[in-house]
Amino acid sequence: MDFWKVGFLCLLLASSVLAIGAVELGRHQPTERISGSAGDVLEDDPVGRLKVFVYELPSKYNKKILQKDPRCLTHMFAAEIFMHRFLLSSPVRTLNPEEADWFYTPVYTTCDLTPNGLPLPFKSPRMMRSAIQLISSNWPYWNRTEGADHFFVTPHDFGACFHYQEEKAIERGILPLLQRATLVQTFGQRNHVCLKEGSITIPPYAPPQKMHAHLIPEKTPRSIFVYFRGLFYDVGNDPEGGYYARGARAAVWENFKDNPLFDISTEHPTTYYEDMQRAVFCLCPLGWAPWSPRLVEAVIFGCIPVIIADDIVLPFADAIPWEDIGVYVDEKDVPQLDTILTSIPPEVILRKQRLLANPSMKQAMLFPQPAQPGDAFHQVLNGLARKLPHDRSVFLKPGEKVLNWTAGPVGDLKPW
Secondary structure, X not given: OOHHHHHHHHHHHHHHHXXXXXXXXXXXXXXXXXXXXXXXXXXXXXXXXXXXXXXXXXXXXXXXXXXXXHHHHOOOOOHHHHHHHHHHOOOOEOOOHHHXXXXXXXXXXXXXXXXXXXXXXXXXXXXXXHHHHHHHHHOOHHHHHOOOOEEEEOOOOOHHHOOOOHHHHHHHOOOHHHOOXXXXXXXXXXXXXXXXXXXXXXXXXXXXXXXXXXXXXXOOOOOEEEEEEOOOOOOOOOOOOOOHHHHHHHHHHHHHOOOOOEEEEOOOOOOHHHHHHOEEEEEEEOOOXXXXXXXXXXXXXXXXXXXXXXXEOOOOOOOOOHHHHOEEOOHHHHHHHHHHHHOOOHHHHHHHHHHHOOHHHHHOOOOOOOOOOOOHHHHHHHHHHOOOOOOXXXXXXXXXXOOOOOOOOHHXXXXX
């Protein structure tokens, strides 16, 4: 980069920080309530609005799997475990299935990790089919609707398509037996075969206690303009480049690795959480899937998320005003990222920071233990409550069948 460009960008960084700091005087911001219906939805209390029956399955579907590998408790897919625990003691739980509005099947389909901690989804379809066969044989409720009043937590990369590579996930499609059920999943992308209408998109799991342990003083200045830590290329799985993150991460590195406005690297320092709290903008680009825990981390630490994932469906979008708290950048516009971010007026940045400082915003992104009012557990219940009452058309006539139990890849039909 030419010397004059470096000088110009350094001056630009200084002026940006000063412009923000002139009003902010540090990191602490007064909060701002979300206006309109979104704020009301975020603060809804689902208790009294629905009843959930939790199927009691043999422990091989959940507890024994977790006992074999406790790492599943801290993985970004751990929402399936904590949602189960939450519902067991939740006031919305009913022990009488005849009065239930919803039925929940606790299956830990993501708790199969490699030595490196990567989830293997290959057994998941057979495991899920086995659980559905069990509940449909032992209880009458599945057969009344073939799952239309049932919900499942499927936090895989591509939800109930059960594969971590998009091409193969698309080829597989959503498990046929789940076509009528409501899916609670981290994956969300418009016009994608792995997101069915009516799904509830949730944040990935991020350990609340771990993040809270890294909080720094509120008045610490945000001296980093743009921050990112993570892969830019995945040479092992995408040796030719261009497929991983649809080239968006590579474009970030190639265009801004020498830009002083951008603090970006593949290294993951021990001060990662602290650094996010010192940053104004945190990049949240797609990887193999459009979502990542960075989105949760950015919200918790008050760093404005820069969302680079075309057509992404974000968590609890009817309650969290993502356009007000974040910045959307099209994947094709990544080379102009510096211009886009430096063009945002300071007063707009400050309002985003005030909204991010709202405790209810942060609470909605977390699965805390124990549960707290307004947290992600309650946002899921709110989403389910808003779907009630069920349309009478979802209830089948005696003997009527809609789902094809023999559909799908041959390997999925083998016993689990």
